[in-house]
Amino acid sequence: MKRLYGVITAMVTPFDENGQVMLEQVRNMVEFLVKRGVNCLYPCGTTGEMFLMHEEDRKKVAQAVVEQNRGRLTTYIHVGAMDPDETIRLAQHACDIGADGVGIVTPAFFGTNPDAMVEYYVKVLHAIPQDFPAYLYNIPQLAANDLTSDTIGRILELCPNVAGIKYSYADMARTYEYLGIARDFEVVQGADSLFLPTLAMGCAGTVSGCSSVYPEPFVKVYEAFRAGDIETARSWQNLANKFVRALGAGSNMAIFKSGLQYRGLMAGHMHRPQIDLKEEQAQELWKTLRALEEKCPEGMIIRD
Known part of the structure; x- marks a missing residue:
């Protein structure tokens, strides 16, 4: 069983002006990340605008990532959807195409009590092979539902294929609490600026947009x-945090796409109703990134 660890990159999804996925650019991004030494790929999550994508587009992106990666990096596909049946279909598809595992966000928008949360995860996780690993995904500030340690414990008793949790909220106390749930239960943090502190606590890595x-x-x-x-x-975390601040700490994926364009990658457009950066915003971002790059060690930022 391959688990998530180290630098787990939450990939953006490039769309053309009509909202169609640009699969060739997806493949280019895989190569970009492989060459720069990240440890794992995590497409179709929040950074990938998952809830704005059609099911078939999510499958196409997942397959493109797995095929282009060719087993070089551990690859987990985020499969959480608003409809549990869609989540199951996406999870089964990820298994079928040879992904290493899946991430599954909590139910979102509508309030969910612990019993409903357990029922949801049991239904999804029992629909895939019990040796195919999954990470729970808790992002309460966006999903409007929180996944407590007690609820996770109930899920673990019923679902042996749960390998850990992706926790995308900057709560160090809760992160530490999660680390004590079970011996083999791994935690990966989604707050980029807390990468080193959470590694020191015992987390396996960061899922970083x-x-x-x-x-x-x-x-x-x-x-x-x-x-x-x-x-x-x-020292490296301090430098990383400067880039995190420049990139808006993941608050607006349009910043990521403009930053990738600055780096020479065609990241496409945002999926409506999200919008791209305005030209003056992009130029200001590029100016900031240029200044940060100049402070980096020579040869660190490589342009293809």
Whole structure:
């Protein structure tokens, strides 16, 4: 069973002006991330505008990522959807195409009590092979539902294929609580700026949207941490945090797409009703990124 670890890049989804997925650009982004040393790929999540995509488009993106990756990096497909049956179909598809596992966000928008949460995950997780791993995904500030440790414990008793949780909220106390749920239960944090602190707590890695644009400093953080050089890791985390702030900390995926364009990758447009950055906003972003790049060690930021 391959688990998520290290720099887990939450990939953007490039759309053309008509909202169609640009699969060739998806493949280019896989190559970009492989060459820059990230550890895992995580397409079709929040950064990938998942709820705005049609089911068939999500399947096309998942397949393009798996095919282009060719087993080089661990690849988990986010499959959570508003309709549980769609979630099941996406999870089964991810298994069929050879992904390493899936991520499944909690039910969203409509309030869900613990019993309904358990029922949802049991239904989805029992519809895929019990040796096909899944990570729960809790992002309460957007989903409007929170996944407590007690509820997770109930799910684990019924679903042996749960490998861990992606927690995309900057709550260190809850993150630490999650780490104590079970011995083999892994936690990956979604707050890019907390990568090093949460590694030190025992988390396996970060699911980072900002690393879709600038993977280099995050890779350096993880390399230094694995080598036991905490001071160097802190230095790289400080640099990573400057890029996180410049990129809006994941608050607007249009910033990521404009940043990728600055780096020479065609990231396409936002899916409606989201909109792209205005020209003056993009130019201001590029100016900021240029200034940050100039402060990086020579040769760190490579342009293809």
